Amino acid sequence: MGKMAKALGLGVKGSLSVHLDRLSLAGDLLHGTVVLSVTEPLDFTSLVLRICGKELLTWTEGGGQAAAVYLREHLHLDEEIVLSAEPQSCQPGEYVFPIYFQLADTLPNSFHISGRDAGVMCRIDASLSYSATAVMTVKGKFSADMEAKKQFVVQQPPIGQPVRSLENSTSTEIHMLRLMKKGTCNISAQLPSNVHVAGDVLLAQTRVQNDTSKDMKRLSIMLHEDVTVDLGTSNQKSEGTMCV
Structure with a gap:
């Protein structure tokens, strides 16, 4: 019912926000906070953070009526962190939940390219984006669940090879x-x-x-x-x- 109430704009008792470092290096410890701002007393059953790294590729082959559009997806990262597993009651105010997550050192760089051609593939649009989404399940038939999403950038550390002209x-x-x-x-x-x-x-x-x-x-x-x-x-x- 919480999702339906959210879709209808009913029972909104606060808001969530995710705060992360804008840039992270592969292999680093990702840290930040989830901030819960409560405007009316609420009870929630869980708060989780879903961390995702999705590569998305679309392209076109052929032209005119014979043109075909293709799509490929690949997940490089798909993890869920439990920030609060116990039911809690919150009075109006602000609550902070810390985030700590170890990024794998093999994660590829964030990127986005568009309008490229390669062989028979035309109008290529390719991206790899990382995001952290906080999801709170709120008690009550007419209480809306809360969700907040934050994008972040991942880069590989400097190679360390000598620079040459x-x-x-x-x-x-x-x-x-x-x-x-x-x-x-x-x-x-x-x-x-x-x-x-x-x-x-x-x-x-x-x-x-x-x-x-x-x-x-x-x-x-x-x-x-x-x-x-x-x-x-x-x-x-x-x-x-x-x-x-």
Whole structure:
């Protein structure tokens, strides 16, 4: 009845909120609090916290009337913590329940990408999100159960490998009308580090040696993203590259 009362907006006697660190490293101890704010006296039978890490993948194959949309889900984390197993009576006020949960060191990073293509897979939307949901079962036919959800981010710890610079160069012969050789142009580019995180500004040092009789009009840099989708079988793996 508590769920029905909640859906109808009846018997609401307070609210729940979940407070967590915004960023957690895989292998860390996740800690935070569940705060119960009571506006009217209430009795509840249990309070649990459901911790979930869900990977969701959708994509389209084909076009027009033959287009088909596919969906895959995978749970990397699905645990439930009992914060209060005994029936309790609460008077108006605020009650705090601590959260302590050990994250596995094998948990993959949170991510979200969309609008990608890979092989026959189009409009790929893929995400891995983590959440903690507090659920309280309230006594009484016309008392509404309470629920609160909080998203959090998981990242793998830094790899610890030495950072090194990246450098590459290319050389091209310039021709006029594909017949007359006009000389050679050499271009090299260097990045100070091979490790970057989202939000970083990439600073590239470039060097141009133009041994031709033609002027260079512009120099541009493009960042390419490699996308690989592995659906778990050898014949269900698609790859693609796009300029971002």
